[in-house]
Amino acid sequence: MAEPSSKKQRTQPPYELLYHPGVPGRGEPIRLLLEAAGVPYNDIANQEKNGYDTVQKICMNKALESDNGNPPVFSPPALRVPGAGKDGKALVISQTPNILSYLGDRTGMAGDEQEKYWVAQLALTALDLANEVHDSHHPIAVAKYYEEQKEESKGKSKDIRENRFPKFFSYFQRTLQGNKERGGVEGKYMVGKQLTYADTTIWQVLDGCMFAFPKEMEARKEEFPDLLQGFYESVKSEKGLKEYLASDRRLEYSMGIFRQYPELDRQ
């Protein structure tokens, strides 16, 4: 787990999350890692006045750099770390799995030198599933409305629910079940003996799926009890996460990656 934060860190958050305001979205796995590690951060668009201007300026410009001499950002989220860049400037990095890897190494949320690659592969796979779920309501064009691709969304959602969910859930559940053999704690953690960002990221994607496809996920609970009941409930009550999930920092799902369209759920 994370080292206890110093007083300086508490008053001057070293990590700045740059993401769209008002939705959990692709920023949420990053928030969960930091909350579980007990590391303070500044969620710029949600916490600062005119914060979204800053996010747009750094992450959504058309320039040759994002900020402080760092390369451009393709799209939010990005992480800015004042003082961590060249010549004492800020470091700006992007892409959720990359940010998780950077923070994982610095907060004790990535396991040991070997486990970190297992943690990374699990988080990457969970984020792949999140991408597929996004495409369940946008299979044809990201920039068009759902209503313009509603029929195609039904076909895509059916495939995700019937073929992709069992494949992903089987993989996560088998990893969980095999963790004890690898010297870890079975049932609670995917890798090793303590919480890593593999757990928090998988948990977030499962939680999003429960919001988007409540009927489908309810039906799957009996099929994957270790994952969708044991693990899911256990992660939710981890120190740091329990407090966060009850706080108003935890944003509600709305029109982001995870959307609840009853016509796309199991009928």
Place this chain on the structure above:
Amino acid sequence: MAEPSSKKQRTQPPYELLYHPGVPGRGEPIRLLLEAAGVPYNDIANQEKNGYDTVQKICMNKALESDNGNPPVFSPPALRVPGAGKDGKALVISQTPNILSYLGDRTGMAGDEQEKYWVAQLALTALDLANEVHDSHHPIAVAKYYEEQKEESKGKSKDIRENRFPKFFSYFQRTLQGNKERGGVEGKYMVGKQLTYADTTIWQVLDGCMFAFPKEMEARKEEFPDLLQGFYESVKSEKGLKEYLASDRRLEYSMGIFRQYPELDRQ
């Protein structure tokens, strides 16, 4: 660049690539990294007799482990490194970006301690584009034939060509152009002063797009000359890559991620 390989490494390749035989696919960014670094490897399914049996046994089973006590693999590619795991066993890791990150750190293909996060974010973004291009012929269901989702593929491909390509290409070209300001070599490399796996991975995805959408990419060459002409040609002639691309180890595109369906190209 990579340290010259020792004689032992040359006779006993330390890195084993586990992937489907006969296609470049998701294994190709890994091959390009290793070829450019001059590091020997064993491409199990293409080089060993009954090699694909080994790949299937390790990467496509339904067990609680992949091999040697390592966690399951969701799907190929995986990397096996004999002796690098716990108690001197083999380490098995999966997910292309994770394998690139592991190998990048060990072959000098990832830049310095700060640049490695920029390299990772660029490779992740190139692999996101590859995923979108895969969906250009499979927008509804991975397990169904293209012919069963041909109409939807036309809509998806149009969006990718008209909206997504310019967004990705602008991002890569601006990163390339801004590299000089960050102390690197402009035009040749995305990050820093020497080849990294950001370059080889982006190159591979651009090359795949040129195969899949020849008319579209030809038309885009004038719009993004630094990326699609200067950078593309320059990477192709890098030491290690030039020899590899002329060898029979470089596999032809066929029915993988990048497919040439003229009806999906610019008309």
